[in-house]
Amino acid sequence: MTHRFPIKEIARQAGLGTATVDRVLNNRGNVSLQTQLRVSAAIEELQAQEAQLAARGRRLFFDFVVEAPTRFSHEVKAAAEAVLPQIGTAVCRPRFLLQEIMDEGEVVEALKRVTRRGSHGVCLKLRDTARIRDAVAMMTAAKIPVITLVTDIGDTDRLAYVGLDNAGAGRTAAYLIARTLGDMKGTILATRSHERFLGEEEREKAFVKALADQNPNLQIIAVQGGSGVDFETSRLLEQSIDDVHELSAVYSMGGGNHSILRTLDHYGLSAKIFVAHDLDRDNRELLLQRRIDYVLHHDLKMDMRNLFNRFLAWHGLTNGAENTPISTVQVMTPENIPTTGGPSQRAPFRGQET
Template sequence: MTHRFPIKEIARQAGLGPATVDRVLNNRAHVSAQTRMRVAAAIEELEGQEAQLAAKGRRLFFDVVVEAPSRFSTEIRLAAEQVIPSIGPAICRPRFIMQEIMEEQDVIQALNRIAKRGSHGVLLKAKDTQKVRDAVDQLTSAKIPVVTLVTDIDVKSRLAYVGVNNAGAGRTAAFLISKLLRNASGKVLATRSHERFLGEEEREDAFVAALKHSHPQLDVVSLQGGSGVNRETSKLIEASAADLNNLRAVYSMGGGNQSILGALDDRGLKPDVYVAHDLDRENRELLEQRKIDFVLHHDLSGDIANAFRTFLSYHRLTSSFEGPTISTVNVVTAENIPTSSPHLQQRALL
């Protein structure tokens, strides 16, 4: 059993004699399983105490780099500020770089600046391109851990992914639409904010496969672009209106739902089922007005807390965190909208 603590210190923590602890550590005979468990637990407790002492008063900076519409980046900022006080004894400070549309070079420049000035962790939501992957590799080589948020980057060097199970979300959307449309035929509009967001690609692939299996008579019309920004998304819908006759459903993976609904309404198109993602203020209002039917929601605050705890674990400032878990998809309707979380209440005062 590996350890770095004096035998007497382990013995005091375990409430055992030093000789007994020595027999356990050297794997000698005539030691009960319960005694071995007490020694292992004592070492784990000492590691936790050591991590707390190391972290106490230490100042850490986490950089949050996000390409997203302002309605969603605001959710991320407020969620980060909400969870920071609860993640550990260290003094953690988030720094934000957020834009509605970030070209590849914008992301690279931001990550290069972070590498130059230093950081204790980067939480990244960006398009999956080769140059972004290379920049993530460079950060990792500089001992700056990278965790991706909501949409992943296809690079092994990133430390972890936090966010929703995107394939599961796509299958859930297909399930909801197929149950409500039953034997109907027609078109289903599937919108993504950009072709290079890997998370949205995973959603769409799973959605199309599941819908084809359950309802082959429904034709999926896929649109990509707009970055979830209302004006650009509206233009995208307007340019594709001719392909949307007999529209039965919409699965919106990348936002801009107010604009999608407006553009469809201008052409007399009213889908029977509308499934969206993320319970931001716009989608909350659309649910309340019953203009959309379902929002696939996940615990954003929990995702960000998982990311920050992953950074602490990377720097050996916590010993009990086992790593982030993928968020569960929750289906929200007009009948079960959650009460406002603290960061949503804070935003309402801004």
């Protein structure tokens, strides 16, 4: 039984005699299973107490580097700040670099600055490119733990991924659309914010495969780019749907849904079902207005708790689990999201008279 505590200390914690503890630790006879369990529990308790003592007064600085629309970055920052008061193990100080669009060079320079300055942990929501992978390798070589959020970065020694089960989300979107449309033929618009976000790529692959299995009559128009920002999203969308005369469904994997809807309205297109991602302020508004039908959501606060706990475990300040749980997708509708108003404030169904 591995431990680093004096026998007297273990005996005091377990409420046993030193001779009994000595027999357990050295695998001698005449020891009951219950006594062995009491000694094991005492060692675990001492390890936890040691971690708390080590952390007392300790300040840790964590860096968040996020490329995402402001509406989503705001949700990430708010979730991180909301869970910090619940972490009593150490004083955690987050530092945020949040931008809607960052070119590869900007990202690499930002990660170099973090490495030079030093950090107790870095959370990244970035594109998966060769230069960014190299920058992540530079950080991990400098003994800085890296966790990816929502979208992963492949072929790196990052500590963990936290966020949504992206493939599961893609399959869920396919299920909702296939159940709504049945066996009918039609055109599906599937949008991504950027081709290099691995999480959205995982969503799309799973979506395409599941939809083909459930309804092979549906044709998919894939649009990539725009970074979820209004103007760029509209411009790219206009280039792709100019010849589309009827639209059955929309699966928006990367945001920019106000822009998508405005562009569809301009072309006189109205989808029978619209599936989006993330319950940010924009999507909450569109969902309650019934402009979109479903939002595939996950608990960012839980992601942040998992993230900080994993960082603290890496520093030996908690007895955290080795595996970080992946968030399962939650299907949000106008009827099951928290609202401050009553039914009278909800928008009518599509086609319902007001």
